[in-house]
Amino acid sequence: MSSFVIKSIGNALNATSLLSPKLATKKALSLFATPRKGRYNDEQKQVIESAFFEEINYKNMQIATYRWIGNGKTILLAHGWESNAARWDYIIKDLKTEDYNIIALDAPAHGRSDGKQFNAILYSEFINEAVKRFKPEILIGHSVGGMASVFSMHLNELSSIEKMVLLGAPAHFTGVFSRYKSMMGYNNRISNGLDNIVLERFGNPVSYFSTADFAETINAKGLIIHDKKDRIIPYEDGQLLANRYKNSEFITTSGFGHGLKDPSLTPKVIAFIND
Numbered sequence: 206m207s208s209f210v211i212k213s214i215g216n217a218l219n220a221t222s223l224l225s226p227k228l229a230t231k232k233a234l235s236l237f238a239t240p241r242k243g244r245y246n247d248e249q250k251q252v253i254e255s256a257f258f259e260e261i262n263y264k265n266m267q268i269a270t271y272r273w274i275g276n277g278k279t280i281l282l283a284h285g286w287e288s289n290a291a292r293w294d295y296i297i298k299d300l301k302t303e304d305y306n307i308i309a310l311d312a313p314a315h316g317r318s319d320g321k322q323f324n325a326i327l328y329s330e331f332i333n334e335a336v337k338r339f340k341p342e343i344l345i346g347h348s349v350g351g352m353a354s355v356f357s358m359h360l361n362e363l364s365s366i367e368k369m370v371l372l373g374a375p376a377h378f379t380g381v382f383s384r385y386k387s388m389m390g391y392n393n394r395i396s397n398g399l400d401n402i403v404l405e406r407f408g409n410p411v412s413y414f415s416t417a418d419f420a421e422t423i424n425a426k427g428l429i430i431h432d433k434k435d436r437i438i439p440y441e442d443g444q445l446l447a448n449r450y451k452n453s454e455f456i457t458t459s460g461f462g463h464g465l466k467d468p469s470l471t472p473k474v475i476a477f478i479n480d
Contacts (some may be wrong), residue, residue, distance in 0.1 A: 207476055222394040230398030231370070237385050237399075238322040240287045243315035249291035256290075256309070263334045270319035270335060271298065274306040278478065282309040282342040284350030285333055285373075286323070290346065295416035295466045296474070303475060308339045312350065325378065327405060328353035328367035333361045342480055345424075348438060348456030348463065352416045354379070359419035362410040370428045371473055372465045376442035377451075378414035417442075419438075420450035430465055430478045436462040 213234070222229035222440075245253070256271035263271070271290050284292045290309035299309050313320035315325045332353055332394050335345070344366050346354035349373025357363060375381050386396050420427070423472060427450050431443025440457075447455035454477075461467045 211388060212390055215391055218395060219390070219392045220383065221394060222398075226394045226398055230395050230402065233389070233391060234394050234399055234402055235322070237382075240314055240323055243287045243289055243312075245289055245291065246317060248304075249289060252291040252294045252297075253309075260317075261320060261334050261338055262329065266313070266319040267317075268313040268319075268331050268334055270338075271309045272339075273301060275301065275304040275306040277304040278343055278418045279288045279339055279341040280343040280345060280478070281308040281332070281335055281339065282307070283328075283346040283350035283354050284309070284312065284315070284345070285346075285350045286312075287315070287328075288312075288347075288350075292464075295468070296471050299471045300476065303479075305343075306339075306479075308341060309336065310335045312353075323420045325349055325353045325356055329356035329360060332357040336361075336363045336365060340365040341438055342368070345372070345474070346374060347372040347387070347465070348374060349381075351375075353424065355416045355419050356414070358423050358425065366425050368426045368428070368478060369423070370477065371429070371431065371446065372430050373438050373463050374416060374429070374442070374446060376415070376417040376445040377412070378416075379411050380439070380442065383431055417445045417449040420446060420453075423450065424452060428456065428474065429453050430456045430458065430470060432461045432463065432465060432474075434460055435463045472479060 218229045218233055253271050256273050266357040282291060282293045289311050311318035314323045341366055342365060344354050351371035378420050400411050429443055429447045431440055433440045447453060
């Protein structure tokens, strides 16, 4: 959406909040949690056609998973917001060459997984179910997929995970939420209402859900990659994550953007896995 449309929606909800703060806040949260894209188009379907498809049931929701069978280490891939397992097309061929056993999943409300709305806590539960099913040694997450991976590692005992790769991951949910509020231009009624909903639903304030803080509890070896020109998740988030995640190494890039799909990074990820 254009900035004009975004601000127009924000202004409309601000006006609504004068009469009904709860209704305005509910609509604001729905906008935040509902992906506008992420289901498969025809081109993306071709990426997953060669994979073995399996669904995992979680609380009456189906988690879509894709497996390219290999004899090496098992790797679980967790994509980011408004994406799906096809985003890993750029690296899957190289992982196959290494004969890894590759698993990718679709997040809630993305790809072929169930759900109409998304949040990182639910995604972390999807990841937990996939880890229990496939017992991967390596967990690779992009953007909010990296955040959800850290959440899952912190909140569950994922004993099979030996190494994590975090690509352009946000350091804390506070920043993600604040950028959304700022982008929409919400007033204090809506901003505070959103914070209250998080507290009511998840039992903790927004500030509690910190990837950087949770990373301090993780023993698995980590590789953090972040681009200086990332326009979605600030480079400072990568720096903070690297600072808090003691058993990790940090790779800085410049010009690869938020997607971090440059072929030059793949050998570095594979070297980290094999080390």
